[in-house]
Amino acid sequence: MDNFTSIADCEGSFGPAASACSDRFDFTLLFEQSLLNIGPSAALLLALPLRLQQLLRQRRKVLRHPLNAAKIVTCVTFGVIQIALVSLWAQAPFANRVSVAAAVLGVLDALALGVLSHTEHVRSIRPSTIICVYLVFSLAFDAVQCRTLWLLPGLQKLAAVFTASLTVKLAMFMLEVQGKRRFLIAALRNLSPETTSGIIGRGFFWWLNGLMTRGFKATLSPAALYDIDEGLKSEELLQRLLQQWDQRKGKGKYALIKALFSSTKKACIATAFPRLVLIGFKFAQPFLINRIITYVDGDKGSDPKSVAYGLITATAMIYLGTAIVNGFYQHKLYRFITMVRGSLASFVLSKNLDANAAAAGDSSAALTLVSADVRNICRSFETLHEVWANPVEIGIAIWLLQRQLGLGSVGPAITIIVCTVGMSKLGQLMPPAMKLWSENIQTRITVTSEVLGSIKETKMLGMTEFLQKVIQDLRITELVMAKKYRAMITYMNVLGNCPSMVGPVVTFGIALLAQRINAGGSLSIATVFTSLSIIDMIAGPLALLISSVPSLLASLGSFERIEDFVGNDHLSQSTTTMEQSRPTPSESDAGFEMQTFSTKASSDRDHVVVVEDGSISIKAGETPILQNVNLRIPPSTLTILIGRVGSGKTVLLRGLLGELPMTGSIKTLDGGVAYxxxxxxxxxxxxxxxxxxxxxxxxxxxxxxxxxxxxxxxxxxxxxxxxxxxxxxxxxxxxxxxxxxxxxxxxxxxKSxxxxxxxxxxxxxxxxxxxxxxxxxxxxxxxxxxxTIILATHSLSYLKYGDHIVILSDDGKIANQGTFAAVRxxxxxxxxxxxxxxxxxxxxxxxxxxxxxxxxxKPKAPEGNDKELDLLRKAGDTTLYWYYLRSIGWLYGSLGVLGMFGDCFVRSWTENDAKTGGADTGMYFGVYAGMSVGGLFIIGLNIWYDALEEPKRYKD
The missing domain is CATH 3.40.50.300 (P-loop containing nucleotide triphosphate hydrolases)
Known part of the structure; x- marks a missing residue:
């Protein structure tokens, strides 16, 4: 009786560990039912009305299928078992104050799952995220409680029914994770597997298996890739960014950055949640390492076998959870970056297309912005969430390190202060350096694209070698201009590696000094390896923070260049507004029926074009190319512009299209136009x-x-x-x-x-x-x-077929116009x-x-080229890898290998300390410090070589 009472008291306490009141390696029943049972149930019931409200606004997306009936039957079975559990818990000997309440919530869960599962099945294209997440956590927590029930005496009947409930819940989970792609309605069958995959499939990236298998069996082509997700399509991204830009342009600094984040805020926030969860998993690792080492040293508890299994389970959960959450984080992060790239590239190109012909003629600026500048922004955004996450991680890690080493925890703080000062200075210098480099990239790309676009003419004129030298000189100039920025990259990387290379030296040095001053002694193996794990958690985030902040600040220069481009006066809208809608060919592609076009009329319904005393120039304010232009073009006629080469025919056409500035009384083309x-x-x-x-x-x-x-x-x-x-x-x-x-x-x-x-x-x-x-x-x-046809030519062969002839003279005026009979x-x-x-x-x-x-x-392509290219893509080219390996050289390669020996030395140090009681600690610490500083020097040398010397070898 006393044993029964003690067990009841133990299980009625919150715990959470039952080992505090019994010899069992377990949680208390009250803790399991309060948090592990009621917690997921409450979250499900709170999310239910919000999700149902969203789903009921959607139309049916799935055809009838037995899978839906199987889900409903499983939910009903689960509900029946939960009702039985309510009855059993009401009479259970170890029932506590929340046992019946938790069982009643289980009945409500069954009802909620039935309603939500059916609605999700017919109105959603993917398995329910809410149900899958609930079932994953509920299954894991219920498995813990099921074990507890089987271990407690007198609860075998309750444990059996609870096991049946757990089994039904597992079956429910297996049914819920099934994809619905096979029985979606016809209009949704072409969606990508990523779009139709549930959270489990996306967490393990199972949706990529089909593509991987296809790539293994055959060479992939663009046609074999999945359709792009609707949320990543540039048209939708552009519209959202333009809407935000119109609200913010001209209103203070960083208007484009604010508009970009406003248009992609959902994707940005969705990335923050898995990053926050990742912090929790990361800082569970030092506790796990410390407990494993103490277990191996002899602290095995009252139930060593259960403790061992518990450590194995904890290890699997922590590292598997870290991998899954990191996968979610990276996936969400690069989805966000893809949206940023699509938004900015489309934004720049749309603004370039809005420019008139003279302004848009030189596309090098837009080309550089969508390549170099947008790439720099996307690269800097790879560490965007590290800016807020890393300080949190560093603060927690220093607190944990203080628990291990005491005063030694100030070592990372000293490193952080030094690196922060250097980082702030670099942050001020990098934006102008990057902007200067980008401008030289733009110059080189401009010349290169022009040469490649006229490669046939270049070869015909024999200018290949000359232009090759010009491009080569531009490349050398670009490298010279990039030297300052690349040097800063070197300094930034050296500062970023200081915490991992020098931080442990400073930390252990202070800790050893404090121990010698106080009472002597040495560091234990558990303390050293746990501390190294924590220091690594400080060094990693700090290195990312040191590199990410200057990188983000440097991206401001790219944002500034984009803002300057889209805000430039030369990108103002065309001088003439033209209707953007176009007549559709027919209502159906199956039938073919030509439609007679009707020209849109304005003030003068008898003419498509009316120009009186008009002047046309290349840019506003410049000397007009054409003057005193008086022109009327009737609808449904063939108008032929004739004149010598250089007489201004193209200028007149572009003026009529609204692509060049015109003055005078003008009515230009205002309907659908093909050019x-x-x-x-x-x-x-x-x-x-x-x-x-x-x-x-x-x-x-x-x-x-x-x-x-x-x-x-x-x-x-x-x-x-x-x-x-x-x-x-x-x-x-x-x-x-x-x-x-x-x-x-x-x-x-x-067009009309x-x-x-x-x-x-x-x-x-x-x-x-x-x-x-x-x-x-x-x-x-x-x-x-x-x-209505307006045809410019310098040939007279077809003038007699024209309804209206316009003759341009060499002095920029209309020499004559009228019918062919009138001007012949x-x-x-x-x-x-x-x-x-x-x-x-x-x-x-x-x-x-x-x-x-x-x-x-145009000769035919030689046969066999595609097969040779496919074989090269499958097998690779080993000579290419050897080319890059040789470029590294033996000297720098050997230095890189030597830089890894510092990590291996710590093991020998701690083993020697255990044998000698710390007699040789000073010697080992000195060697370790020398190797760490030398390793940092080697890293700096390698980065300097990669950033400043290696590009020179590839300039040719």
Whole structure:
């Protein structure tokens, strides 16, 4: 009876350890039911109404499937067992003040799980996060309580029913983690596995297994990758950033940073939670290490076997939990960084697209911003959450170290103060240094991109070696300008390694000195290794903090460059506002029906373009290129601009498009416009994708356009037909092919107005005639449907087909305009006619059919190239690795290996102290200090070599 009473008293105490009142290695029953049972139940019931409110606003997303019925049956079974447990706990001998309440909450849990499981199943695309998290913790906690019930006397019946409850809960968990991808509605079947995976699948990254298996069996291609998550698509990210930017621009400093964080705040906050949990797991490790060492030394407790199993379980939970939580943190972090990259890159490019033609002509600034500057920002954001997490970790670690070494804990504090002073100084110097480096990168990228974009012309002019030297000199200049920043990177890394290399020396030195002064003695193995573990927890966060703060401060320079770019006056909106909507080809791609366009009218309904006494200049305030322009263009007509090369035809077209500043009484193009420029612009995609662009695919219309633009023979001779990738700036196509693809894109768009800038120049006569008859002729594609065409050319061959002719003189004025009959006897036109005849004779000598000319220019890709590339990707190239290994050199490689010996020396020191009682502590400490300082010097030397010397070896 006394034993029963003592057990009841013990289990009725909060504990938490039962070993304080019994010999059992366990928690008390009151602790288990108060926290491990009621805690998860309360969290589930609190989250239930909020989640149901979200789900009930969603439509049904899952088809009917037996899995839902199985979940409901399991929840009902679980509820029945919980009712039985309520009855049993009401009569149990060791029941405490919360036992019945905990059992009643179990019944409520069963009801909540049934309602939430069904709603989540039919209205969510992934397994329920709330249910899965609840079941994971509940299963672990219930397993602990189940063990306790089996160990207590007289509770076998209750333990058996509780075990059945645990088994049903496990079955519920197995059903809940099942993905629903197979029975989603048709519209959601193409979502990526990441989107449809539950928290367990994302925690272990199981959703990547399919991709890994596919990559093992075959070579991966972009088409084999999963669809991008909706939350990462640049269009949505851009809209959110633009909304925040419009509210904050011009309102104080760091407006772009504030707008960026406001638009991505949910992703940023979602990253903070796993980082906070990671702190808890990290600081459980010193306690675990200390307990394991004391257990091995002989402190095994009253139940050594149970303690051993408990330590094994604790080790598995701590390190497995650390791995899982760190995976969540890294995944959330890089998701946030991806959103930052997508937001900023889209922001810069959208602002560049909003600029007029003169301002956007030089895209080097935008190219540098979306490459170098955005990359620098993303790299600095990799340690964004370390800025708040590391001080927390350092503070906790110093407190733990004080418990181990007493006065020795001030050693890390001294290191922190020294490193913080150095870090603050670097933080002030790094932003201007990075900005200077980025500006030189921009200069080099500008020249390099221009050369690569004109590589054919470069080779034809024999300027390859000259331009190669120019780019090489720019690269050397860039390295010189980057030297200051790279030197700061070296100093920053040396400061970052001080806590891990010098910190232990200072800490152990102070601790040993304090021990000698007080009572003598030596440090135990448990104390040393526990202290080293804690010091490592100080050194790691401190190193990250030292490197992250200057890096984040340096990124301010990149933000400043982006703000300067988007806020520059030259990026103001175009002078003319044009309607952005475009007519759709048809309601369905299956049917093909051409639609007659109606031109949007404004003040003058009889003309698409009206210019009176207009002047056009390249930039506002500069001398106009064209003056006294008076022009009226009726709708549904073919207007031909004629003039010598350099007479201003392109300037007039860009002015009418609103891309150049115009003065005077102006009504320019205000409807849907398709523009084919003289200098072709193609994306790095397939021929078909370049032609379709942003329009919906209509195969019948596409075939007609390809035929009209004389592309069928070219597509037949390309290696992959219209699936051939054109390369950067269309480098895989000839000049004529690029012109016709650009023209096909403009025609395919089916806008109410088509503007073409000398797109037929450079084509042989037969190809010109084919395109004219099928596109611009009376029965051509665009003429048949009332499209207004404005065509600039220096050729007179097709003037007679024009409804309205505009002749530009050499002095920047309109020499004459009207119908062909009205201007055909113009003296200036007769002069152009003589020059055109001379050019025509010269061109005819080299005339060839499009089939022959393009076939000779575009050979088929050699067979076997793709297979060789695939084999190289699978097997790798060992010569590449050897190239980089040789670049390190034996000297620096050997120094790097020597720098690792300091960590191995501590073991010999502690073993010797245990044998000699600390007689040789001074000698060992001196050697250890020398090795640590030497290791820091070696690290600094290696970083200096990597940052300052190694780039010079690769400049060629």
């Amino acid at each position: 084919c420029a003289q200098t072709t612009w193609l994306t790095t995609s397939t021929v078909k994708e370049n032609i379709i662009a942003q329009s919906p695919l209509n195969q019948e219309w596409y075939d007609k356009v390809v035929h009209a633009c004389a592309l069928l023979p070219d597509l037949a001779n390309l290696s992959n037909g219209d699936g051939t990738v054109v390369g950067s700036k269309g480098q895989s196509l000839s000049g004529g092919q690029k012109q016709r693809v650009a023209l096909a894109r403009a025609v395919y768009a089916r 107005v088509l503007v073409v800038d000398d797109a037929l120049s450079g084509l042989d006569s037969s190809t010109q005639n084919h395109i004219w008859d099928n596109v611009f002729g009376q029965n051509g594609l665009v003429r048949r449907f009332g499209t 006897h113009s003296a200036y036109l007769e002069t152009l006619s003589i020059e055109d005849n001379k050019h025509s004779k010269n061109d005819e000598s080299g005339t060839s059919t499009p089939e022959n000319s393009e076939k000779s220019k």
